[in-house]
Amino acid sequence: xxxQAFFVAVFGLAAxxxxxxxxxxxxxxxxxxxxxxxxxxxGCMFLAMQTEFLGVLQIMMMxxxxxxMAIFMVMFMMDPGGMGGMDMTHQxxxxxxxxxxxxxxxxxxxxxxxxxxxxxxxxxxxxxxxxLGMELLGRSMLIFETAGITILTAMIAATAVAIxxxxxxxxxxxxxxx
Amino acid sequence: xxxxxVLVALLGSVWLLAVIEGWTTTGRLRLTATLLSGLxxxxxxxxxxxxxxxxxxxxxxxxxxxxxxxxxxVLPLAPTLVIADLAxxxxxxxxxxxxxxxxxxxxxxxxxxxxxxxxGWRFLGQLIAYAMLIVMPITAVAMRAESLVTTVIVVSQDxxxxxxxxxxxxxxxxxxxxxxAFRAPxxxxxxxxxxxxxxxxxxxxxxxxxxxxxxxxxxxxxxxATTVFYLxxxxxxxxxxxxxxxxxxxxxxxxxxxxxxxxxxxxEADLMRWCWILGIPLALLNIIVVGxxxxxxx
Numbered sequence: 001x002x003x004q005a006f007f008v009a010v011f012g013l014a015a016x017x018x019x020x021x022x023x024x025x026x027x028x029x030x031x032x033x034x035x036x037x038x039x040x041x042x043g044c045m046f047l048a049m050q051t052e053f054l055g056v057l058q059i060m061m062m063x064x065x066x067x068x069m070a071i072f073m074v075m076f077m078m079d080p081g082g083m084g085g086m087d088m089t090h091q092x093x094x095x096x097x098x099x100x101x102x103x104x105x106x107x108x109x110x111x112x113x114x115x116x117x118x119x120x121x122x123x124x125x126x127x128x129x130x131x132l133g134m135e136l137l138g139r140s141m142l143i144f145e146t147a148g149i150t151i152l153t154a155m156i157a158a159t160a161v162a163i164x165x166x167x168x169x170x171x172x173x174x175x176x177x178x
Numbered sequence: 179x180x181x182x183x184v185l186v187a188l189l190g191s192v193w194l195l196a197v198i199e200g201w202t203t204t205g206r207l208r209l210t211a212t213l214l215s216g217l218x219x220x221x222x223x224x225x226x227x228x229x230x231x232x233x234x235x236x237x238x239x240x241x242x243x244x245x246x247x248x249x250x251x252v253l254p255l256a257p258t259l260v261i262a263d264l265a266x267x268x269x270x271x272x273x274x275x276x277x278x279x280x281x282x283x284x285x286x287x288x289x290x291x292x293x294x295x296x297x298g299w300r301f302l303g304q305l306i307a308y309a310m311l312i313v314m315p316i317t318a319v320a321m322r323a324e325s326l327v328t329t330v331i332v333v334s335q336d337x338x339x340x341x342x343x344x345x346x347x348x349x350x351x352x353x354x355x356x357x358x359a360f361r362a363p364x365x366x367x368x369x370x371x372x373x374x375x376x377x378x379x380x381x382x383x384x385x386x387x388x389x390x391x392x393x394x395x396x397x398x399x400x401x402x403a404t405t406v407f408y409l410x411x412x413x414x415x416x417x418x419x420x421x422x423x424x425x426x427x428x429x430x431x432x433x434x435x436x437x438x439x440x441x442x443x444x445x446e447a448d449l450m451r452w453c454w455i456l457g458i459p460l461a462l463l464n465i466i467v468v469g470x471x472x473x474x475x476x
Binding site: 057126 | 229233234264265266270272273276277279280283299305309325326327
């Protein structure tokens with residue numbers, strides 16, 4: 001029990017630490033990968049809390065997602081390496097205020113909410129995976145399917161927007177490059 | 179105990195693979211040559227390029243090695259010879275190997291070199307191509323076993339290996355595994371002769387030694403995964419279970435090497451096109467066929 005609490009705390013602090021690095025660095029790749037390791041630490045917290053499937057899933061999904069985010073940040077930011085000395089932050093006072101208020105609300109909710117009785121023993125990992133599968137294909141199916149279709153629609157729309165309109169000028173360009 | 183045995187088996191396999199690689203390249207079978215060249219790396223100067231991202235530069239080779247070993251940790255050599263028999267083993271190996279991408283992006287970005295950086299980002303494109311072809315065939319394997327536990331997956335192949343039960347899944351997984359291990363013809367991140375070594379380009383000395391060791395370990399881990407998921411794992415006559423696992427793993431690893439030697443390097447755009455237009459529909463077909471077989475055949 002104490003060991004479990006210890007590891008949850010260690011990974012929790014690691015998650016916060018990497019989260020701070022995200023905003024302390026000017027390098028976009030460092031920032032993206034710090035966010036990745038912050039999320040990985042959250043995945044490790046799941047593992048420490050004996051929710052194996054969720055933990056492994058979190059650790060797996062974030063690796064790809066954050067890497068893809070890294071290349072988008074490199075593509076679209078003006079100083080991706082952070083070596084140009086550019087200040088890429090803005091609305092500092094407002095964001096500090098918003099951050100402090102949000103953190104305060106989260107802490108208050110964490111202490112005041114009725115979390116119910118602590119589970120004495122977590123079901124074994126295989127049972128958890130099964131229960132999660134049943135949940136996803138039962139009660140929560142509509143929510144997840146809706147989310148899935150929404151993401152798919154966004155992906156198709158983004159791809160459609162990214163395909164260049166064929167005009168005489170750029171079809172000539174295409175022939176040149178090929 | 180299991181940990182020590184599996185690590186020794188992993189190291190031994192890596193050494194044998196390196197010897198065989200040397201044999202196919204030079205035509206001479208030299209058992210000590212790889213060890214000597216490994217030692218030579220340790221003696222050479224390990225140069226740090228100008229204005230590197232030091233954390234990424236130092237972490238990348240070690241991270242690649244760690245994820246390759248972590249992937250191997252859930253793969254059984256024998257019914258009880260596995261480091262961690264996780265309830266989510268088949269998912270865990272995906273999670274571990276997802277960090278190959280992170281390591282390569284770090285190795286690409288870290289040294290502050292153009293070739294390395296192109297190599298690193300290229301692998302991101304490569305992942306978009308192969309990722310689904312790793313996950314979807316494993317889904318079909320887990321469907322037959324009705325479990326994500328790797329030992330249960332091997333037991334489910336008693337009598338009929340998955341290579342026969344779902345050959346389409348095997349072919350797709352084998353190709354995707356080669357792309358994940360960035361072996362020829364999918365060696366786009368390193369691309370010798372075109373990118374000057376790519377992610378390897380700026381590494382020298384002991385750091386390059388770790389990077390090379392990690393790459394070979396990754397091949398063995400993926401060959402072992404192919405064995406566990408498709409070739410019946412430890413099943414086989416006469417010999418002890420661990421021996422069958424090792425023989426099959428090495429055979430898969432060598433076949434990956436040989437396939438690479440006789441095929442030209444594929445273009446990034448072609449890889450993406452073939453994986454998405456042909457590979458993913460075939461992987462979905464594989465899932466449907468296996469689903470029907472699981473439901474219909476007792």
